[in-house]
Amino acid sequence: MSVTIKDIARELGVSVSTVSYALNGGPRPVRDDVRDRVLATATALDYRPNHLARTLITGRSFTIGVVPTELTTNLTKSPYFTGCLDGIVNAAEVLGQDVLLYTRFDQTSPVAFVNALLDGRADGLLFLAPAVDSPALELLAGKIPIAIASGKEVPDLPSFTCDNRHGVHQAIAHLVGLGHTRIGTLHGKLHLVDGIERLKAFRAAMAEFGGDLREEWIAGGDFHPQGGFDAGHQMLSKSPRPTAIFCANDEMAAGLVQAAYALGLAVPEDISIVGFDDAPTASMMHPSLTTVRQPLEELGAAAMHALIAQINGDAGAPHIQFETELIIRKSTTSPKEDP
Amino acid sequence: MSVTIKDIARELGVSVSTVSYALNGGPRPVRDDVRDRVLATATALDYRPNHLARTLITGRSFTIGVVPTELTTNLTKSPYFTGCLDGIVNAAEVLGQDVLLYTRFDQTSPVAFVNALLDGRADGLLFLAPAVDSPALELLAGKIPIAIASGKEVPDLPSFTCDNRHGVHQAIAHLVGLGHTRIGTLHGKLHLVDGIERLKAFRAAMAEFGGDLREEWIAGGDFHPQGGFDAGHQMLSKSPRPTAIFCANDEMAAGLVQAAYALGLAVPEDISIVGFDDAPTASMMHPSLTTVRQPLEELGAAAMHALIAQINGDAGAPHIQFETELIIRKSTTSPKEDP
DNA sequence: CTGAAAGCGCTTACAG
């Protein structure tokens, strides 16, 4: 039904190999006039190469599969996801790769999941914040090139994260510097590396600075705005409440700000709030959000480059931690004097 | 190198057709014990079906290609894009489709571009805000199922937009109702339908309401925050300046707010600002943004469903306009009395 | 420089 190299070959009375080599410009030489006629006929017949057939033979699809954590609804609403994807897509263009989003997740079995990822369409897989307990990475390792963004380190697989420990330390040091001692945290999902590490780093920093660490000032917000609102609302309703709260991402911080407002609290006067990521919204919120910036685009792009390097046979599986940067805005100030 | 149905057939001493039918559960019946042995052997050998080979024969990839307007850097930073993509991805999961992002654009020739999109990997193409002068749609029509989001209507192709005319009318009516007569606009890209229609609707509404329409209060902002800042800064520096500005999207509105602040103007006291889209940032900005909401997720999802219907042979190419909704927030108020 | 042929991993008529 669609035009193939066979049609061109028949039309011209040459072999399909000649057509193939002419179309590809090599590697076998083709007589100039033959090549010209092949090209002209291809255009005349409106020939279009079939990427599938070529990939089936060459084993290269020039397509990278992106595997998000899990398909929660509104995946693309996540600033983490879009930030990384941005870097990935930009790098993909430079590297001549297309991006296949694996949006279907067969939760019934890891095997089905893994099979779906190994169906031949992608030359490599880029995992975005994989769950630490996901068996997928182990099942996949060695079977296809893989790079990991914001996941746990796996031997022989390149991985890219931000320096969570240092980032959280910057945030807590900032709050302590402002005079806070009663500091709480809204942590993220604890099956994700970023969730685990930021909570751990929070505890470590509080211990280091001798802050007033109370378990009721530690709550989970699932990395989502609503979770931040709910957990924050509960934490701020208690007495005594913290004078500052570190949130493991900006989305929870946004929810927390709303919770504070709902309780009639002023931000930052009554409660200082720090986020993480420096999502696009952070600078536009009211008040603008003090946050720990991680370079998500660079992270996604670096993972993409490492993946392509791996596909091309370049050895090396770097584990890179990107530096974080504390961005001080208007959501933090010194605590009020105790009454 | 990887395990194929041939390996299973050889292992069991049956034909590849039997293996194929057993694996697929039909359509040809396979004796129960044979089927069980095939399945067991497939698992034992760690067999994984090759999606490419199957697609090559069946002509169905269960993959939809998403074609963004153009690959500007930071594509995924656009709330329009992520909003639509969100709906697309959600619908894709429901419909059992994967999403291929066409990120490489061969700007050198429309033919090369079209060929890339017709390479066999996608069963259908979903265009996001295609340029009105792009030859791609005409070249592609009839060769592959297509659905269009926020593009111009093409006969026989399903298309989905919001009701730009009514949306802009709502915005201007709101401003006029507040007492504004000196109203300007920051328009978007004029090679996109949304850009064209919103500007046209602005002129129409101003004519209808008898507002003070001046050409120097009409400027282009390219749909980007920086463009909104630049064009807004210039417009607000002039004298007389408008008391209200309608922006063709929220990103430009955000830039315009910054421009107003940079000039020492208060929002909304000195200048009322209305956006379009109701992007996630709109409610979090300071001041929160009055804007015309269009249901981007629904729009993306509807386009996806129409595309799949088309692939499945269901006739009909609906041209649907989604209703807009005016969301009144804090960036608009009555103009100050003239001094 | 060129052609005939094998083969990538599948599906599916065709013939029992």
Add this chain to the structure above:
DNA sequence: CTGAAAGCGCTTACAG
């Protein structure tokens, strides 16, 4: 219920 074979549209040794 099953096997042998053709074929999807390509690339690439093999043999001139």
